[in-house]
Amino acid sequence: MKLGLVVEDLAATRRWLGEALAEAFPGIAVRAAAARAEALALLAEPAFDVALVDIDLPDGSGLDVIAALRERMPRTVSIVTTIFDDDAHVFPAMLAGAQGYLLKEQPREQFVTGLQGILRGEPPLSPAIARRMIAHFNSRGLAAKSAEVALSARETEVLRLVAKGFTRGEIAEQLDLSSHTVVDYVKSLYRKLNVSSRAEAAVEATRRGLVR
Numbered sequence: 001m002k003l004g005l006v007v008e009d010l011a012a013t014r015r016w017l018g019e020a021l022a023e024a025f026p027g028i029a030v031r032a033a034a035a036r037a038e039a040l041a042l043l044a045e046p047a048f049d050v051a052l053v054d055i056d057l058p059d060g061s062g063l064d065v066i067a068a069l070r071e072r073m074p075r076t077v078s079i080v081t082t083i084f085d086d087d088a089h090v091f092p093a094m095l096a097g098a099q100g101y102l103l104k105e106q107p108r109e110q111f112v113t114g115l116q117g118i119l120r121g122e123p124p125l126s127p128a129i130a131r132r133m134i135a136h137f138n139s140r141g142l143a144a145k146s147a148e149v150a151l152s153a154r155e156t157e158v159l160r161l162v163a164k165g166f167t168r169g170e171i172a173e174q175l176d177l178s179s180h181t182v183v184d185y186v187k188s189l190y191r192k193l194n195v196s197s198r199a200e201a202a203v204e205a206t207r208r209g210l211v212r
Helices: 009-024 034-045 062-072 087-095 109-119 127-143 153-163 168-175 181-191 197-209
Strands: 005-009 029-033 049-055 077-082 102-104
Touching: 005 009, 005 034, 009 029, 009 049, 009 109, 029 034, 034 062, 034 181, 049 062, 062 077, 062 087, 062 197, 087 197, 102 109, 102 127, 153 168, 153 197, 168 181, 168 197, 181 197
Parallel strands: 005 029, 005 049, 049 077, 077 102
Antiparallel strands: none
16 A cells, blocks of 8 residues: 545545554555545546545535546545435445445554555454445345345336436436436336435445436
């Protein structure tokens, strides 16, 4: 690990994250950004080996930075560093391309150990996040013991676009449907799949192999 990126708006936390990187990977050089736009501008630098990215930035979402890293620097290990541990943040982060998810409130030693796991091929996940993901997919697995819910070709296409983040208006335009028809399809999908949010629908789409 030669070059790292820290994207965090709070100065004290930004310094703490930089120090954690230095402790985990002695000799690493660290670039820092306090906002989304500043971070995106740094992507013209030589490729980063690792990036610690907060989700809630003053000028937008850190997930935009992670998505850009996946596109421009595919070898970068992108890790969300945040205080949010709920499904609405965890799963969209993974879909955006995050390869790890560490909570900033955990002890420094545990945080550093999580980072060092990268060198052993272990995804850096806070224990609380690992437990949440296991519980989530276990519950999905229990539900899947019954027959797989069949979707029509059109429902499958709508689910794929929902998981990719398209708005209902954009889906209507792509599929040449009215917005009201798309709303009906989305309601039907949520009911059939027993989900209640876009994040849960995205997880189901990933499980079905509709998105990567």
